[in-house]
Amino acid sequence: MTDIKYILDDNVDDSINQQLIALLSRCFTKPSDERFKVQRYYNEMPQHRWYIESPSGDAIIAHLAVHEKTVLLRSQQALIGGVAEVCVHPDYRGHGYVKLLLKQAHNWMAQQGYVYSVLFGRDEVYSSSGYERVTNLYLVGEEVPPRATSVSAMVTSLTDKKWPHFKVELKGLAF
Template sequence: MYNIRSLQEGEEEALYDLLAVSFTKGNEEIPSVRKIQKQIIESEPSFSHELNRVIEVDGKLVARVGIYDRTMLFNKREFRIGAIGGVCTLPEYRGNGLAKALLDDCTDYMRKNGFFASMLFGEPAIYGRKGWQVLSSFGISSNLKLPLPSTLRIRSADLKEDMAWLKYIYDDINSDLNGPFRRSKEYWEKWIFRKIIIRESHNIKIVENKGQKLGYYVLKADNTICEMGWDRNVADSFNELIGAIFSEAETETVNFIFFMQELFDFICNNSISPELDDMRDKKYYVSKDAIYCGLFKLIDKTEIATTEELISLLRKNNYIFWDIDHF
């Protein structure tokens, strides 16, 4: 017999142990994995014991599902999203349906506590059985060249010095987009800080012209562009930002893992026309590519009846997920 419940005060160390043993693979060392998992928990702005759903067997924590409490911006409104992460079961307890039982418990918990929908990143074959469905959106890729801006400076962001400006630009740009998470000051200081400083999985670049900040973009470790924002009060800031991104690209093809129509149009309308001999040698393009955006499940059916309707609505409204928010 097992007991499904929320994490209790004083069980944090047992939770870190559970995560470490469950997620350690191959040549990885358990203490190193434990350290990373502890950092994830400690950098979570919405952490609460209630949001950590666990299974106890004979006084031991053997499985866990975490709910990350997020606010999604959509059509000028805010929706509470339960982002599912840290799904794990100790190796010796796998194959007994414990994770499935926890997912049912999470769904029930979110339904009772005012969540609109849930999302996660995982295998559809596993989570599809519990109602989560694949959402795809679009990205942009191009190997065309843009005119190189001459007076711009591009530098890595200093999160302490640039935090207020980054938050201002993010809040302004994302107020008109569909899908991004609302980011509080604490979220920037804890969650984003971990991704940039501790994990070094992303790099925020700031574009300046004569000391004036124009915009920023975020690079993943594989050099894909996974987020950007610009100061709409500064003339030509968008144009200068895109030019800077292309000028600094370390790969022949520049990949954006999100879609903005104005970005696509700008590349098409402002790229340098390739020479005929170059076009004979290779293909030049700007393309709109389907990308995986996770799995969604409708929780609150007050306004929308089915998860299928939710998926359709998100796709029709150009859903955007910024990768640095990945949980």
């Protein structure tokens, strides 16, 4: 059985920080991912993390983070988990670690009252975990007047509430 660990980002110590930076910089290699050589997040720090350690316990080999976010569904707000920094060390891929991490995070988010889980990823990786591609999510910037930009994302419901077909707004940065 694989041991999945949870940690609040506020409790990440220097050792875990360095292990996360090592893993993220190994997994994410596009020019825009250079930031992972010095930090454990893309645009903003997530609040929650799940990870799996190597059998020897000396390195993190799989990881995902969750941002606490809200989306605006017409005039109603809904709590979502923004899944980010999902990665598995190349030497440990093919063992279902992403599915295990997602299942653990989904269970936790559902218990906390999150309605949806949202991520920016590839269909071939995430559809088997219940995610579907949507194009009606709009990132709303902080500028005045605010500008809404349509983005392609993947969503899964954590309740019996289906993702709506109308415009859904997410304030702030992509995660």
